[in-house]
Amino acid sequence: MTGGTAGERGDPTVAEVIVDEIARRGVNLVFGVPGTSSLGIIDAVRKNPDVRFIQVRHEENAAMAASAYNKLTGRIAACVTIAGPGATNLATGLYDAKEDHASVLSLNGQVEVQYTGPGGFQEIDQDAFFRPITVFNNTVHDRTKAMKLVDAALRHAVVKGGVAQLSVPNNIQKEALDPACCPREGPPPPTGIAPPESEVQRAVEAIEKARRSVIIAGWGARTAAESVTALAERISAPILTTFRAKGVIPEDHPWHLGILGSVGPGYAREQARAADLLLVFGVGFSAQTHVPEEVPMVQVDLDPIKLGRNADSVLLWGDCARVIPDLLGRVRERRDDAQREEVAHQREAWKAQRDKEANPEAVPIRPPYIMKVLSETIPDDAIISIDVGENGWWFGRNFTMKEGQAFVMSGYLATMGFGLPGAIAAKLAYPERPAVCITGDGGFGMAMAEFLTAVKYDLPIVVVVLNNHELGMILVEQKMENYPNFGTELHNLDFAAYARACGGAGFRVERPADLAPAVREALAAGVPTVVDVETDPKRF
DSSP: OOOOBTTSSSOOBHHHHHHHHHHHTTOOEEEEOOOGGGHHHHHHHHHOTTOEEEEOSSHHHHHHHHHHHHHHHSOOEEEEEOTTHHHHHTHHHHHHHHHTTOOEEEEEEEOOGGGOSTTOTTOOOHHHHHTTTEEEEEEOOSGGGHHHHHHHHHHHHHHHTSEEEEEEEHHHHHBBOOGGGSOOOOOOOOOOOOOOHHHHHHHHHHHHHOSSEEEEEOGGGGGGHHHHHHHHHHHTOOEEEOSTTTTTSOTTSTTEEEEOSTTSOHHHHHHHHHOSEEEEESOOOOTTTOOOTTSOEEEEESOGGGOOSSTTOEEEESOHHHHHHHHHTTSOOOOOHHHHHHHHHHHHHHHHHHHHHOOSSOSSBOHHHHHHHHHHHSOTTOEEEEOSSHHHHHHHHHOOOOTTOEEEOOOSSOOTTOHHHHHHHHHHHOTTSOEEEEEEHHHHHHHTTHHHHHHHTTOOOEEEEEEOSBOHHHHHHHHHTTOOOOSOBOOOOOHHHHHHHHTSEEEEEOSGGGHHHHHHHHHHSSSOEEEEEEBOTTOO
16 A cells, blocks of 8 residues: 555545544544644544534543543543643543543544654653553554554453553544555454353352341442342342442332441441341442451452452352342342341431431531432432532432432542533433532532533533532541641632633522522523532531
8 A cells, every 4th residue: 555645545544544433433422622733633523423522621621521421321432632731631531530440542643753752842652651541552653553453442441441542643644544455353342251150159159158148239230230139139138339339229229228438327337347248249349438358258340350358258250230130040038027127227317317417507508408409409310420529428428319310420539620521421421311510619620611611512511519618628637637727728719600601500509498499490591500509618
């Protein structure tokens, strides 16, 4: 095949071939910022009717939105930017995807290969920079390898659950390429694996031998929720979830006891420690979850590294959606009325405690009351994106999710500023469903330029800002570690007025009685809306 630019031989450009291929593989949403070294890619996106481009105000938010999109849908979105500073700006959002095993394609420009070397403008060694973040990482130095590299990138992102990065030098983007002449890879294999029969039988025997089983459902069990609840009913086992799996099991289910970890009730930890067998389904063993690893376990996980937390574990390497229904079909029913009554009593006590905390008279408005109102007003089919900080803490503890709702968060990396790009991704993924961001003034301040993105693309999200004029969680951490309070006070603008200045709607709430009407009006506004809630920084 001869060289030359596109048009000389009538072939598409390398960039067009790449974008056509990702579209064919189902990647039809691209977040990014155009720039010098990515112009060919951006133009290829413009030409492709099957790919939608969302221009963001900061590359970090492009990567966080792409990460959120995969967490919510299981599908891959891409982020696109330039070499050098654009690529480095992606790092935090991509690291969120890495830590939470979200599949993301990072498609980046690179300087022309003839300029590679010291003194290059906006040039970094992108292969070296992205290596710690990615499951696949390469540069298209030869145009004939472009399709093979794209296929390999997507295969790795799907199978390994992480970030695939592909850099394309600016001059190569423009070269002509006949895709029929290019080697390619096939689609990724199915990941719904199942463990050996002998190990499944060992798990069944362990479950039937146990007298006080407790189920812990993590994010990896999200596709097996019905089987988890059916198993709990069959063997009379309480269900605890991780924070990230909040809402995977309906919170009104009679066997659901809440979140295991620092935001959950104390009795959830007591139940886990008192168990003689833990059924641990798709749990990542975060330090915030506090799974008692000394208790014997039956573990199910697609990631074999997570298996084998103690010597008494039965290890089932497989997909929860395949393994848990298999267990359900084998174990005998065991009725335990005393356990059922204990769980019911604990559920009622936890509800009464949270209701007592939700003081409807306190001014400034207390976070437990905010979460109670949001629980009652956010629709049953809403998708909720939460931020990091005390807003997330109160959401985990005091918000009651309904069946049909979903939420997304920055899990292991715990990235402030995730809430707003996460809500944008939610609205793009499910335009017919309400999308609500719950954030603090600190987290919103880190990403608030993306409110303009929501306005530009007519994405009617609702952003609820818990405005306490502090980095509230840091204030508490300083007190806990006996440091004087320093550096946490925030100088804020009027977030509701900001929303209106951007072309959206904005409501400021200072009195408890005004909160529910403001949230309902925001949900009905039909435009991006901020509900700026004056709240209490001294909530402990």
